[in-house]
Amino acid sequence: MDRKQLVKFISIPLLSSLLILPMDVNARSIEDLTQEKEQLEKQLQELDGESTSQQVKLDGLEARKEQLRTETIALQEKIDALTLQMAEQQIQLKNAAEKIKGLDKEIATLEERIAIRREKLQIQARSVQTNGNSNLVLKAVFNSDSLAEMVGNVSVINRIMGHNRDIMTEQKNDQMILQEKKAEAEDVKQELELLSANVEVARTNLVTQKGELENQIEQIAQEYELTEAEKEEIVQQQQAIIHSVSNLSDDMKEEQRRIADEEANKQRAEQEKAEKMAGEMVPESFFEESVPLEYTSADPTPSNPPEETIVNGAGFVAPSNGFISDSFGYRLHPITGEWKLHGGIDFAGSGPIVTAKKGTVLVAGYHSQWGYYVKLDHGNGIETLYAHMEAGSLKVAPGQDILQGQELGIMGTTGESTGVHLHFEVYENGTRVDPAPYLGL
Template sequence: MKKIIQLSLISTLLLSTLSVLPATQVSAETTEEINQKQQELDSKSATVENGIEATEESLKSLETEKSTLEKEVQSLQKQIDEVMKKLEEQQVNLKDSEVKINELKEKIATLEDRIQQRTQKLENQARFVQTDGDTHSLATIVLTAENFSDLIGKVTAVTQLVYANKQIVTDQENDQKELKTAETAAINEKKIAENLKNEIERSKNNLYAQKSELDDKILQIATKYQLTEAEKNTLISEKNTIATQTSKLTSDLKAEQDRIVAEQAAKVAADKKAEEMATPTTNTPPVSNEGTPTPPNTGGTTFIRPSNGYVSSPFGYRSDPFTGAQTFHKGIDLAGSGAIKAAADGVVEYSNYNNGGYGYLVIINHGAINGVNYQTYYAHMAPGSLTMVAGQTVRQGQQIGVMGTSGSSTGVHLHFEVRENGTPVNPAPFIGL
């Protein structure tokens, strides 16, 4: 969000700045003023471009974050499905436990009724013994026996009756213990099932809460994405406005430069003709068998090396450092650092930023030499290092900028070209390489 706020501030600043500049008319008295305004627009354009790049990076970051959150949501949904499945299984187990408990309760009720009936019977027998079971009663049994066998029979019957009652009590006690054990087990099973059910419900609620939180984050990211996309579109609109104003300035500047260059070229040609008439020469540059021109003289002085450094890329076909395709290199690259100097006397034809890959570029028109018009190109200069403006006269060896890496460049170097009647030729022979 901080990045989005910064981009909003950039947009507001650019809009307020652009409102000061006229959109349809540029008035300038000198090329210096036009160049200054154009450089200001170039700077603003670079700022807007940086803003666009920042919004694009922000959009990529938001897309990545959104994708990550969506994966987390899918993972959570899978966990929720698993928990729901376990919950359904446990609910079935819970119902089975409840059925089992109800069956046990019915069985317990039946056994308790039987135990109660038996207990009442035993109590009645106990009361009979307490009231009538004295020694006289026992003696009566003995005395009333007809014979010994009858006595034995009566005693055995009493013994069996007592034993049967005792066995009933024992069975009832064992059954009651077993039923209570089963009932306790069933109750414990129900508690375990209910606890598990509650635990699963809690887990499910927690997972749903996490999913809701992630859904909210995705919604926030989507809102930010729309805001950032709107910021990007605003910046692109501002860039187009700047481009329109820059095009108008460029048109005005080109008209003024053409006028100045024409005047200067005519003056240089007149001066050269006057010099040749004063000192006749036959200094026509021969052409070698390979088609590489011999360096011309400019007022009696040959071209000089425009900067320090080694040749990192010669003139001719090469593999493009960006695409790898075979392309024609129109000049030579001198890798290093430091000042860039004019290779010969002439008039500055162009001194500005070039969108064609040259970056900050200076073009010097050396006029017609032995019937051939010569130009030199100095590209990839450092921003803010240009010391000349179009229309100015420059002397050989005069500094015109500093080596940089602007435009389509892979490192600090000078891209140097020599052109004959607008056609690039190998610069190496011109500067003694």
């Protein structure tokens, strides 16, 4: 058959990838927004660190403040106990003062009695000295007119002398008692004054310690308030940055949506253009790239052709026992990464490739894209193509009539291929269509 009569779709134009960057202006805009966002996020991380540090400091200050408060309470309890003790001591001091007052009265009475006795003794002494001498007693005895008078004189003298001795004894005893009372009063007074002074000193020390602790608490409270204010400032800065990041994120999303919409519109336009071109004739130069092969193993008239098997209404059988790895439609090309039409169905696996329906071989050769391939004409404008066959495995030749299910070659990975598979295409009046309905899929 003349190649000029062959019809073929023109290859679908290559579409731009979704990953292609937009215009330089938009790219720079996104880059600027991204850099600004990264800087703000870095500041957020630094502020998070500062906030954590401030919180640790606040926790430490709170613990120290609580400790000082506990110590202050304990000191206050001691002060209260000492204050109560001092109140009791004041009562004791008051009682002691009353006791000392009583002792003072007793001392005054004793001193008065001693003074009176002393005065009497002094008067008696002066009388003796004035009216007589030391021999007065003897004279009173010897000058007596009778024994009875002498006895009376001696008795009087004895009473006088005895009375004087009693006075001297009482005087001495009162003086001793006086000294004891004075000493007792002084001891009681000194003891209570010392105890009161000690309690007051202890209370003063505790009050001083309490004042020191309260001063520390005040300083810590001030520092706590300052730290809390610093933390609040950090939180406000964080909120401001988060707000800015949110705005930047919205701006970036809006810019990305704009770019995506622009790219989608561009892709739709390209796809529409490609779909409009899908029914055009393939330039003859496309087929001239195919290299005819010599088929030493091909038999144009096989002696034992396989029986034809019809599996669906279209009269097609599966060209391979492999599983379907890719279907008909637009996709990202696995090699070039370009968005383009995948014009057939891929069967992955290995093994023989058979004709889907009886027909005539149009092409059995090699192409830079399809590798080793076969193209068949089944009549009524229906054609099929089998690509990427293993080198040297072709079993048919151009012009050969073959039966349905007859082996065409072995699945391979020649041409533009990423692995062993069969690429199968169907054409209707030169237009490439989805093979799935023909295969009952």
